[in-house]
Amino acid sequence: MTDPSRKKVLLGLTGGIAAYKAAELVRRLTERGIEVQVVMTEAACGFITPATLQALSGNPVFTDMWDTRVASGMAHIELSRGTDAIVVAPATADFIAKLVHGLADDLLSTLALARECPLLVAPAMNRQMWDHPATQRNIAQIKRDGVIVLGPASGDQACGEVGMGRMIEAEEIAEAVSAFLAPKLLAGARVLITAGPTFEPIDAVRGITNRSSGKMGYAVARAALEAGAEVTLISGPVSLPAPAGAKVTQVETAAQMFEAVKRHVARTDIYIGVAAVADYRVDKPRQHKIKKTVEPQLQLKLVPNPDILGWVAARPKPPFCAGFAAESRNLDAYADQKRRRKNVQLMVANLAQQAIGADDNEVTLLDDAGTHRLERAPKEVVARQIIAHIAKLYGAKRRKAK
Numbered sequence: 001m002t003d004p005s006r007k008k009v010l011l012g013l014t015g016g017i018a019a020y021k022a023a024e025l026v027r028r029l030t031e032r033g034i035e036v037q038v039v040m041t042e043a044a045c046g047f048i049t050p051a052t053l054q055a056l057s058g059n060p061v062f063t064d065m066w067d068t069r070v071a072s073g074m075a076h077i078e079l080s081r082g083t084d085a086i087v088v089a090p091a092t093a094d095f096i097a098k099l100v101h102g103l104a105d106d107l108l109s110t111l112a113l114a115r116e117c118p119l120l121v122a123p124a125m126n127r128q129m130w131d132h133p134a135t136q137r138n139i140a141q142i143k144r145d146g147v148i149v150l151g152p153a154s155g156d157q158a159c160g161e162v163g164m165g166r167m168i169e170a171e172e173i174a175e176a177v178s179a180f181l182a183p184k185l186l187a188g189a190r191v192l193i194t195a196g197p198t199f200e201p202i203d204a205v206r207g208i209t210n211r212s213s214g215k216m217g218y219a220v221a222r223a224a225l226e227a228g229a230e231v232t233l234i235s236g237p238v239s240l241p242a243p244a245g246a247k248v249t250q251v252e253t254a255a256q257m258f259e260a261v262k263r264h265v266a267r268t269d270i271y272i273g274v275a276a277v278a279d280y281r282v283d284k285p286r287q288h289k290i291k292k293t294v295e296p297q298l299q300l301k302l303v304p305n306p307d308i309l310g311w312v313a314a315r316p317k318p319p320f321c322a323g324f325a326a327e328s329r330n331l332d333a334y335a336d337q338k339r340r341r342k343n344v345q346l347m348v349a350n351l352a353q354q355a356i357g358a359d360d361n362e363v364t365l366l367d368d369a370g371t372h373r374l375e376r377a378p379k380e381v382v383a384r385q386i387i388a389h390i391a392k393l394y395g396a397k398r399r400k401a402k
């Protein structure tokens with residue numbers, strides 16, 4: 001199943017030192033499955049070469065109004081047709097001033113004026129230029145004109161000064177752009193997600209855990225946020241940044257995860273169990289470190305943990321429930337058995353050896369209608385497809401309930 005909703009962004013670069021971050025931005029956008037067409041001003045080409053951006057975006061870079069590669073000879077109009085958004089990063093003080101006045105003396109400013117799609121800009125400039133009343137007036141004006149302004153941030157500047165005006169990081173721009181482009185399929189829905197491993201203590205310093213990195217669960221949380229959902233994320237121990245906009249509760253053990261789920265479940269429309277919850281915990285973990293001189297042989301007694309997903313799905317009025325099944329073989333059969341046993345509407349199945357810790361994933365969706373195989377793709381992309389599928393099933397469930 002390929003992603004039919006591949007988004008297209010025209011990325012404009014103007015002449016500022018932050019242009020070097022645009023190379024990273026192209027990577028971040030393409031990783032999210034967004035097609036990028038780069039347009040550069042002449043000044044931008046003084047900071048970074050079109051060849052670099054062409055190689056990263058996989059598309060020819062345009063810099064000139066009179067480029068004969070555009071069949072109609074009207075690059076200033078044609079390049080933005082079919083584009084979902086124009087993103088200008090970095091946007092200099094000069095470029096922002098041109099937007100205010102509708103000046104169109106080069107390809108990028110003309111595209112910005114002749115566009116039919118939304119425009120997002122990430123300002124980048126020295127702090128005095130940013131603080132100048134003219135720039136502040138211009139920023140206020142472009143906001144009134146409907147331009148979305150991303151940043152800037154405060155911090156060290158290339159000129160050696162410290163202050164407001166540096167461009168926000170490529171990752172933050174990519175996140176904001178993909179959130180902006182995502183269809184709001186889950187607007188208003190309250191989504192509860194578990195992610196990461198659990199850690200079951202043996203003693204004061206040791207424990208039992210698993211290799212789950214949390215990447216898939218965090219990507220699902222971000223995709224749900226992009227789709228307009230209100231997201232609560234209950235996370236086991238991982239080293240990942242919290243998805244912006246999610247309410248995050250950190251837990252360690254399966255018991256703590258269960259308690260956190262119990263606290264939130266009544267206010268949940270959709271529950272997605274991505275966490276690799278330990279099936280067993282140590283009975284009576286020791287308060288102090290076990291000493292091998294005292295206990296040369298050690299036997300641990302393991303007792304089963306509660307099945308959190310199973311419990312949520314068995315509530316009198318359960319939310320829509322989706323689970324993840326990591327199998328090492330017989331993927332479809334085992335995952336479908338799990339789906340029926342836990343009585344959940346959707347089971348996302350993947351091969352544990354391919355998924356755990358990786359940045360890519362290949363999953364199969366199992367629901368009442370059957371099996372849907374998704375192509376191997378970055379977890380971000382897979383997460384968005386899973387959320388789109390959940391939105392479809394959830395919408396159908398709600399229509400039936402009415």
Ligand code: CTP
Pocket residue numbers: 194254273274275276277278279305306307308309310322323324325326327338
């Ligand atoms: N899950 C849960 N609580 C548990 C164990 C798992 O909520 N105590 C959830 C996971 O978040 C995931 C799904 O159930 O959504 C995984 O199902 P499970 O049967 O536990 O998978 P495995 O541990 O892989 O099961 P098995 O050992 O039978 O393969």
